[in-house]
Structure formats: structure tokens, C-alpha cells
Amino acid sequence: MEKLLRKGIREAVRSLYGADAGDDLLQIQKTRREFEGDFTLVVFPLSKISHHSPEQTANEIGEYLTQRIDAISGFNVIKGFLNLTISPSEWTTRLDGMHAVSNYGFFEPGPGAETVVIEYSSPNTNKPLHLGHIRNNLLGYSLSRICAAAGNNVIRTNIVNDRGIHICKSMLAWQQYGNGRTPDSEGMKGDHFVGDYYVLFEKKLREQIEPLVAAGSTPEEARENAPLMQEARSLLLKWEAGDPETVNLWQMMNSWVYKGFDVTYRALGVEFDKIYYESDTYKVGKEIVLHSLEEGHLIRREDGSVWIDLTADKLDQKLLLRSDGTAVYMTQDLGTAVIRYNDYHFDRHIYVVGNEQNYHFQVLALTLLRMGYEWAKGLHHFSYGMVELPEGKMKSREGTVVDADDLVTEMIATATAMSQELGKLGGYSDIEKNNICRQIGLGALKYFILKVDPKKNMTFNPKESIDFNGNTGPFIQYTYARIRSVLKKAEDTGVTFSSRKDDNVIPNQKEISVIKLLNDFPGLVREAAAELSPALIANYCYELAREFNQFYHDYSILGEEDGNLRSFRLRLSELTGRVLGKALFLLGIEAPERM
RNA sequence: GGUUCCGUAGCUCAGUUGGAUAGAGCAACAGCCUUCUAAGCUGUGGGUCGAGCGUUCGAGUCGCUCCGGAAUCACCA
Numbered sequence: 001m002e003k004l005l006r007k008g009i010r011e012a013v014r015s016l017y018g019a020d021a022g023d024d025l026l027q028i029q030k031t032r033r034e035f036e037g038d039f040t041l042v043v044f045p046l047s048k049i050s051h052h053s054p055e056q057t058a059n060e061i062g063e064y065l066t067q068r069i070d071a072i073s074g075f076n077v078i079k080g081f082l083n084l085t086i087s088p089s090e091w092t093t094r095l096d097g098m099h100a101v102s103n104y105g106f107f108e109p110g111p112g113a114e115t116v117v118i119e120y121s122s123p124n125t126n127k128p129l130h131l132g133h134i135r136n137n138l139l140g141y142s143l144s145r146i147c148a149a150a151g152n153n154v155i156r157t158n159i160v161n162d163r164g165i166h167i168c169k170s171m172l173a174w175q176q177y178g179n180g181r182t183p184d185s186e187g188m189k190g191d192h193f194v195g196d197y198y199v200l201f202e203k204k205l206r207e208q209i210e211p212l213v214a215a216g217s218t219p220e221e222a223r224e225n226a227p228l229m230q231e232a233r234s235l236l237l238k239w240e241a242g243d244p245e246t247v248n249l250w251q252m253m254n255s256w257v258y259k260g261f262d263v264t265y266r267a268l269g270v271e272f273d274k275i276y277y278e279s280d281t282y283k284v285g286k287e288i289v290l291h292s293l294e295e296g297h298l299i300r301r302e303d304g305s306v307w308i309d310l311t312a313d314k315l316d317q318k319l320l321l322r323s324d325g326t327a328v329y330m331t332q333d334l335g336t337a338v339i340r341y342n343d344y345h346f347d348r349h350i351y352v353v354g355n356e357q358n359y360h361f362q363v364l365a366l367t368l369l370r371m372g373y374e375w376a377k378g379l380h381h382f383s384y385g386m387v388e389l390p391e392g393k394m395k396s397r398e399g400t401v402v403d404a405d406d407l408v409t410e411m412i413a414t415a416t417a418m419s420q421e422l423g424k425l426g427g428y429s430d431i432e433k434n435n436i437c438r439q440i441g442l443g444a445l446k447y448f449i450l451k452v453d454p455k456k457n458m459t460f461n462p463k464e465s466i467d468f469n470g471n472t473g474p475f476i477q478y479t480y481a482r483i484r485s486v487l488k489k490a491e492d493t494g495v496t497f498s499s500r501k502d503d504n505v506i507p508n509q510k511e512i513s514v515i516k517l518l519n520d521f522p523g524l525v526r527e528a529a530a531e532l533s534p535a536l537i538a539n540y541c542y543e544l545a546r547e548f549n550q551f552y553h554d555y556s557i558l559g560e561e562d563g564n565l566r567s568f569r570l571r572l573s574e575l576t577g578r579v580l581g582k583a584l585f586l587l588g589i590e591a592p593e594r595m
Numbered sequence: 596g597g598u599u600c601c602g603u604a605g606c607u608c609a610g611u612u613g614g615a616u617a618g619a620g621c622a623a624c625a626g627c628c629u630u631c632u633a634a635g636c637u638g639u640g641g642g643u644c645g646a647g648c649g650u651u652c653g654a655g656u657c658g659c660u661c662c663g664g665a666a667u668c669a670c671c672a
Contacts, residue, residue, distance in 0.1 A: 024612080032615065042614055044652060054652085080652080081615060124672070161672065278672095305670060314598080315668090322670045329672050358599060359667050385600080386665080393665090422634065440634085452608065456601065457665065464606090468634055470620040471608080478634050486631050527611085539609060542619080553627095553636045573631095595634075 001094065001519060002028055004071065005039055005084070012064040019049045030516070036076055037083030038516065044080045054080030088506045091515045092568065098518055099575050105521040105582055107151035115153045117344055118144045120352035121270070124161045125257045126170045126198045128191040129264050129404035130394065131387050131460060132354070135449050139384055140352040141270040141588045142450055142534040147350075149586060150529030155344055158272045159336055162254055163279040168235040170194050171249055172228065173201035183256050189405065191260030194253055199396070204228055240326060267408050269442065269588055274343070276336055282327040285335025289320045292371045308367050318363050333364050334371075341375050348378045350532070355383040355455070382532055385457035387449075402462060411441035414465050415474075424595060439590040440474050446589050447473030451538035471542050473589055476580060479545035480591045483577035486557055488593075490570060495558060497570035505568045510551040514572060517544045521579050525586070534587055541583045548576050 006026055013021040027042040043058040050057040055077055062075035062082050073087035098104055120140020123129060129137075141156070148154040174197045183193040205228045212222035223229060238246040265271070289306055292298050298320065299307045306321040320331055340349065351361060361381035368376035386393065387402075394401045416437040419425055425433050448466045452458045468474040490497070507515065520540070528536040557573055560566040581591045 027612085027614080029611075029614080034616075040615090044614080047652090079615065164672065166672070303670090319670055324670080326670085328670070332672095354666090355600065356666055357672090360672095362599095383600085388665090418634075424632085424634080448607095456608090459607070461607085464621090467607090467621065470634095472620080472634085474634055475620095478632080482632055482635085489631060535609085536611095539619095542609090546619085549635060550637095552631080556631065558631050595632085 001086070002039070004069070005041075005065075008065050008069050008072075009041060009061060011068075012061045013046065013049060016060055016064060017050045021046060021049060025049070031083050035078065035081075035083050036085065038086040038512075039084045041082040041084065042080065043082050047080070058082035088512065091507050091512050092505055094519055095515050095568075095572060095575065099571050104575070105525050105579060106149045107522075107525070109151050109153050113151055113153050114347040115155070115344055116147050117155045117157055117340055117346040117349045118147065118352065119157050119159060119350070120144075121158045121265075121272070122161065122353065123158075123261060124166060125191075125194070125254050126166045127195040127396075128189070128260065131402035131404065131407060132394070134268065134404050134407065134445070135384065135387050135458075136352055136354070137265070137268055137270045138446050138449050138588060139382070139454055139534060141268075142537075142586060143350065143352065143382065143532055145586045145588065146525065146528050146532075146534060146537065149525050149582075152529070155346070156271065156273045157340070158275045159281070159333075160275060160277050162277050163239065163250075163282065165232060165236050166198070167250065167254075168232045168239065169201040170198040171246075171253055172232050172235055173197040173204065174253065175249065177204075183260075189260040189263060190256030190258070191264070192403075192405075193260075194257050201228065201232075264404055264408075267405070267442075269590070276339065278332045278336075281335040281339055282332035283335065284339055285331035285333070286321065286325075286327055288334050288338055288371065289331060295372075297370050297372075308363075308370060310363065310366055310370075313366055315359075315363060315366065318367070320367070330360070330364065330367070333360075334367065337364070337368060337376070337379065338373070341373070346375070346378060348380060350380050350382050352382045352384070355385055357381070358383055382454070384454040387458055387460050390459060390461050402460065407445065408442065411445045411466065412438050413441070415441035415444065415468070418468055419595070428594075436592045436595055439592045440468070440477060440595060443473030443477050443584075443589045444468055445473070446587060447476065447538060447541075450534045450587050451542070453535050454533065473584075474595070476541045476545045476584060477589070477592055478595055479548055480577055480580045480584070481593060481595045482552065483548070483573050483580070484593045486573055487570070487577065490558060493558075495566070495570070497567040497574075505564050507568070508555070510547070510554055511569070511572060513547050514544070514551055514576060517547055518575055518579055521583070528586070537583050537586050541580060541587070544576065544580060544583070548573075548580075 005028055009026055010021055013019060025045040027045065029040050029042070031037040031040045041058070041061065043054045043061070046061070047054045047057050050060070052060070058077040058080065062077060062084065065072050065084065066075055071086055071090040072084050074085040076083050118140055121133065121137050123133060144154050144156045177200060178197065183190040186193060205223070205226055208226040208228055209219065209222040212225065213219055217225065235246060239250060289298065293300060293306055297308070299309055299317070301307060303323040304325070305319060305323040307317045307319055309317050311317065318330065319328055320334070322328060337349065340346065353361065358381065361379070365376050365379045368379070388394070389400055391400070419433070419437055419440070425436060428436070444466050449458070451471070524536060524540050528534065555569070557566065557569045560569060584591045
């Protein structure tokens with residue numbers, strides 16, 4: 001539609017003023033609600049070409065377009081704004097066209113499609129997932145669907161941080177205080193079980209630190225010298241040396257954690273195509289660093305540590321290998337990136353990681369480039385903001401961390417309670433009810449998180465439960481369910497609707513508003529992929545649902561006597577439902593048939 | 596201190612490559628179920644877009660300065 005306008009306006013300018021108008025001069029936007037019209041041309045930039053006043057220019061162009069283009073039925077000019085009205089029959093034609101496309105709004109990967117690797121989740125295996133991880137997982141998963149819908153080949157991947165001193169801490173605590181207990185023996189999820197030992201380690205460590213500080217040590221010294229810390233370090237050395245007993249313990253505890261993570265991932269509805277483990281990739285990272293050192297890209301200091309000097313790029317020197325030869329965080333990320341490139345030859349690699357690591361990813365990409373990996377230009381840090389509580393950051397010390405499993409459980413419980421209170425889902429089996437309430441509770445949570453601009457920090461107030469009314473996931477799900485319900489009733493009562501356009505249907509303003517939004521959907525999918533913004537999709541869902549609900553409220557669909565009009569409204573409703581379903585799909589939100 | 600990000604209604608958030616009188620939801624108040632699902636629809640009140648200066652026909656949006664908040668600058672991850 002915009003293309004058509006753009007072409008027409010360019011012709012008008014050429015014919016009227018004998019000049020070519022570049023794209024930057026043709027500013028077309030949707031007409032604001034308070035004015036009459038569908039599309040607005042901002043004429044100010046063109047008055048330089050026309051050498052007439054903005055008003056006169058607008059009138060001349062409007063006149064030209066109305067006469068030459070059938071789809072444009074009228075225009076009005078307010079100041080420098082040319083408001084164009086699209087003829088109602090053009091809208092029914094558009095609806096017909098959209099309705100006929102089977103996978104409307106989604107694009108197949110063409111010959112030139114990019115391969116995009118998306119890394120998200122990236123958990124440590126010493127703690128269960130919390131609200132911060134939920135934001136990460138939901139963003140990553142949604143991005144993967146959006147990028148795929150825009151026609152890219154997407155690989156969803158995860159890097160599990162399964163080694164390092166933090167893992168050794170929970171291992172040590174279990175060794176010393178576990179008495180052979182297991183998640184099974186305690187009836188606990190494995191990640192929570194292991195996480196408790198990590199917390200226990202910190203508690204016992206603090207008990208050891210206190211007397212040392214009282215005896216005159218600085219807190220830093222005391223921490224380093226505490227017996228538990230020493231033991232944790234020696235456990236890490238044993239692990240790196242491949243000590244069988246340590247490795248066995250590590251494998252056993254990690255397997256507990258993975259079992260727990262699987263449950264959480266399944267509950268959240270996220271998936272991966274390929275999972276990498278830091279315990280594999282750090283070795284490759286070390287090789288790459290040593291190789292690059294030989295090639296002269298890096299610096300070896302006297303103590304044996306290896307660094308890269310990025311001061312020329314206004315960054316610092318960065319450690320890549322410790323003096324004892326062991327790997328740091330950066331080392332394994334270098335290795336992971338190289339392995340992934342070898343695995344997939346990606347065009348782009350998107351890291352979904354919090355903004356606290358902005359510096360890290362700047363260094364990562366630059367380092368790989370210095371090492372000669374040109375593809376590192378395709379690395380992109382998708383940096384999202386923290387989830388904060390009203391009091392500020394979540395602190396595990398103060399027990400204010402919002403646990404992922406707990407939150408999901410609560411959301412479903414709230415959905416269930418609300419459903420009961422509203423007297424919904426009569427006649428459904430318990431299994432069906434539970435499934436729908438699960439979809440709604442998760443829909444509320446996911447939408448709540450995804451509607452916010454990813455790069456901003458967001459606030460979550462545990463005391464106020466997430467809304468189910470207004471601009472929420474359930475609102476959109478509800479709109480979808482309503483539409484499905486109408487379509488089901490149509491089917492049950494034998495009302496059919498043709499997919500072909502009827503010329504004599506003149507849509508009303510509400511209907512046109514909905515069609516306009518439906519018309520935006522494919523462009524929106526592309527834009528969301530380009531901007532990497534699930535929030536765009538979420539806000540679109542809301543707008544579409546709201547617009548449809550107004551139409552639904554004001555007009556009858558099945559009760560319409562005029563068969564052509566009824567058929568048109570059914571087509572409109574069906575496509576709206578389809579688009580809402582697809583948009584929710586892009587957010588990783590399920591759409592219930594009834595609620 | 597350096598770098599990066601954020602600041603919009605009481606609260607949570609939208610606001611397109613700079614366009615018209617800055618929008619939603621929640622909360623508050625007032626209405627609408629005999630009719631396809633009221634988790635809905637309609638209305639009322641609520642704003643110095645952190646502050647100032649600049650760029651321009653036009654600034655919430657771009658630039659500079661300042662104020663406030665966050666992150667980061669580890670032989671942690």
C-alpha cells in the first residue's frame with residue numbers, strides 16, 4: 001500500500017514540478033486518529049521542490065493522486081499535511097489478498113537467507129534459574145522465532161557454564177555436609193538441591209571469615225585464607241587435572257542440575273538446537289590463544305599470563321590466560337565462538353546477555369578480529385536490562401531473588417483462581433482446565449516481560465501480582481479465544497464464508513482500522529527482526545486486539561443478516577485470529593481456543 | 596574518574612527515519628451483559644516528557660552542558 005503511494009507521489013512530483021523526489025523527501029505515515037484519512041504525506045520537505053507553499057503543494061499533489069489512482073478516494077490538507085483517504089473497496093481487496101496468503105506475515109528463507117546463531121539462557125550449574133534468567137530465556141526464544149519468521153535460518157544455542165570455582169563450591173559443600181543426600185532422597189528438583197549447597201558453602205565460609213577478621217585480617221585476606229576457600233581452589237585444580245573422583249562428583253551433580261533445568265525450560269516452553277558446555281570449549285579457547293600468541297597478536301607477560309592490548313581501540317589490556325595457564329571467562333567464549341563458526345558458518349551471531357557484560361562482548365569481538373577472524377564482525381551482543389525489584393537489585397544474600405520455578409507456579413495458580421472466580425471453563429475436564437490455566441498464567445508472565453523495551457531495566461513487584469486485565473497477555477489470548485469461539489459457532493451452525501471478495505461490502509471505520517493493522521503485520525515482522533525487538537510485536541498484538549474488541553463490541557458478526565457482510569466480517573475475524581496467534585507465537589506465548 | 600545505558604501521568608510502560616493537540620494499562624470514579632465469551636466495551640480526572648541551551652519550518656525524539664539513577668572498567672563468571 002505504501003509502495004503504491006510512494007510511486008504515485010513520485011510521479012505527481014515529477015509531473016507537477018519536473019523534479020525527482022528522493023525517498024528521504026517522501027515522508028509517508030499513518031494518519032493520526034483525530035484527522036480524517038488513512039495515510040499522511042508530510043509536505044514540508046517537498047515545498048522546496050515545488051516552490052509553492054506547503055498548503056498549495058499538498059493540494060496540488062492531492063488533486064493529482066485522487067484523479068489518477070483509483071485506490072485513493074479523497075484527500076484533505078491541514079497545514080503542511082496531506083491526508084489521503086483510501087477507498088473502502090480498496091480495503092476489502094486488501095483483506096482478500098491477505099486472507100488468501102496461507103502463512104501471512106511469515107517469510108520463508110530464500111536463497112540469500114542469513115544463518116543466524118542465537119545464544120541465550122547461559123546458566124551456571126550451581127544455582128537454579130531466577131527472574132533474570134526468565135527475561136533472558138524469553139527474549140532469546142522470542143528473537144529466535146522472530147528472526148526465523150523474517151526468513152533467516154536460525155540456530156538456537158545455549159552455553160552452559162559448567163566449570164569453574166563456583167561449581168567447585170557447591171561440590172565441596174555437598175562433600176562435606178551432604179551425607180550422601182540426593183535430589184531423589186530429598187524429593188527436590190536437582191538445580192534447587194545443588195543451589196542449596198552453594199548457599200550453604202557461602203554461609204559456612206562466612207562463619208570462617210568472621211573470626212579471622214576479628215583477629216585482624218582484612219575481609220579480602222580472610223576470604224582468601226579461609227580453609228573452605230582453599231579447599232575449593234584445590235578442588236578446582238583437581239578437576240582441571242582430571243582427578244577421577246572429582247570429575248565423577250562433578251558429573252553427578254551437574255546431571256542433577258540439568259534434570260532440574262530441563263523441567264524449568266519445559267515449563268517456560270523454550271528449546272535449543274544445540275547446547276555447548278564450557279568444559280568443552282575452554283580447551284579450544286586455550287589453543288586459540290596460544291596459537292594467536294605465536295602469531296604475535298598477543299602479549300606474554302613475565303609471570304606467564306597472556307594478554308591482548310586493546311588500548312589502540314580505547315579499551316584496556318585484557319587477560320586471556322592466567323599465569324598458571326588456566327582459562328578465564330573470555331578464554332572459553334573465544335573458544336565457543338570459533339567452534340560455533342566452524343559448526344555453522346553463521347552470518348550473524350547474537351548473544352542474548354545482560355548489559356552488565358557490555359564490555360566483555362566489546363572485547364570478545366575485537367579480540368577475535370585481531371586474531372584474524374573476519375567473521376567476528378557478525379557478532380552482536382543483544383544487551384538487555386536488568387530485572388529489578390522496587391527496592392533495587394535482587395540479592396541472594398537477602399533472599400530477595402525471585403525463583404523462576406516459584407514464579408511460574410504462582411502465575412499458573414493465579415490464573416486458575418481467576419478462571420474459577422470468573423466462572424470460566426465450565427464443562428472442561430481437569431486436564432483441559434489445567435492446560436488452559438497454564439497457558440494463561442505463562443502468557444501473562446511472558447507478555448509482561450516481553451512488552452518492555454529489552455534494553456531498559458524493568459521493575460517487577462512481587463507483592464503486586466502480574467495483571468490479567470488491560471495491556472496483558474491474557475487480554476490478547478482472550479481476544480484470540482473469542483474469535484475462535486465465533487468461528488467454531490459458525491462451523492457448528494453451518495455458516496460458511498467464502499474467501500472471495502464482495503464488491504458491494506463497504507467496510508465501516510472500525511473494520512477499516514482492523515484491516516489497516518492486519519496490513520501492517522508482515523512489515524512489522526521484518527522490522528522486529530531488524531530491530532531485534534519482541535516488544536514491537538507485543539505492542540502490535542495489543543493494538544490489534546484492542547481494535548478488534550471495539551469492532552466486536554459494536555457489531556455483530558454471526559448475527560449480521562446481510563450474507564455478504566457476514567462473510568466479510570468472518571473473514572476479517574478469521575484473519576485477525578490468525579495474526580494474533582502468529583504474533584503470540586513469535587513471543588513464545590500459546591493461544592488457547594477457549595478461556 | 597573513564598566508558599555505556601536509562602530518566603515520559605501516583606505506579607508499570609508505549610511513543611516509527613525529527614511531524615499535527617504526547618498515548619495505553621493499572622489504581623480512582625461513573626456507566627454498559629435478553630444478543631457471537633464482561634479476562635471485554637464506553638466515559639471522567641491525572642503531564643514543566645529530569646533541567647537548561649542549541650540545531651530547524653517543526654524536538655519526547657538530534658547535539659552540547661548539568662542533575663539524578665544503573666552497569667562496567669578483576670589472574671570472578
